[in-house]
Amino acid sequence: MANQFQFTDEELMARFQSGEENAYNELVFRYRDRLMNFIYRFVNDMEQAEDIVQDTLTKVFTHRHYYKEIAKVSTWIYTIAGNYAKTELRKRKRRKTIQLSHMGKEDKVYEIPDLEQEPDIGIHVQFSEQKIQNALQSLPDHFRSPVILRDIQELSYEDISKILDVPLGTVKSRINRARQQLKSKLKE
């Protein structure tokens, strides 16, 4: 297993495409946690995140011949995962709309109190992880994914631009605005 780290992702993919299933297993080991982190931050649900990552990696297996070496393997895999995550969020929104439309007059919406203690939000106090996660969920999808990919996954702007299929300038401006919106949410 150790010698497989000599290979780049693209080399592993080439080996997998030529029928070496061990290369696929190595790719899974490299990407499963990164994808879990990305998707969980995006959908905010562990079970759904696991399902989406499973779907993503299954698609990598079944659609391996669709990958062409003109793009990075990481970009390709993140694109698949991002598309699944967006589809999941759309489904969730639709379900929410249906549930609300079925709600009678006697039904009430209960607000779940935030049990977490209010932190002292000074400038130099580290923002709590849960607060950031909640603030991320309040961002629109087109701001949330680039800021997660940049500040949590630490991908380059160019890679994010390719993953999201959005021009580089747009990615930069979305990340900049997302950060400022997050800061405002955390200070509320």
Add this chain to the structure above:
Amino acid sequence: MDRYQFEDCLSDYLENNLSPSKRKEFEEYLKAHSSGEELVDSVRELMDSMKSMSGIKAPPDFMGKLQQRIEAEKNRLSLQSPEKRTYLGFAPFHLGMMVVVLVGLIFVGMELLPTNGIKIPTAQPNIELSFPQDLPVPVPPDIKKDEMVTLEQDSSAIKDQDTKAPFDLDKRGATFVKDQK
């Protein structure tokens, strides 16, 4: 630099992507506006916090579940493999569609046919046309010159025929009901 330009350059400043001249402008704005400095510090803090967020890891049974999915996918694909599911070189769905269309066309064709069948023309019989040779040739009657009518005379005659006498009740012997009493 105004507030909007300052906010637009914020991330580039924090990631050291500003040109020297822009950076100088940005720092001048920071010196002049304390709220700007506060914004820069809090966004920097946020970025650091996000980078240090604990990574989410896949659960321990992740690989087992993935293997199961892949096996299921392989089975599904092998069931759908083209060598097992083609008829005359066509996928079952496409072949079925073609058969349906073909049957439909035949049915429509049958409906369009006349019910008493089609008369198929047979070979043309050899018909020879023969004319009697001794028939008299029709000759126009001779018209004498004094019997001829000029066009003017003829048209006036037509005119006379067309002009009708005005309707006269008395001449026609019509009586009203009130007169009969």
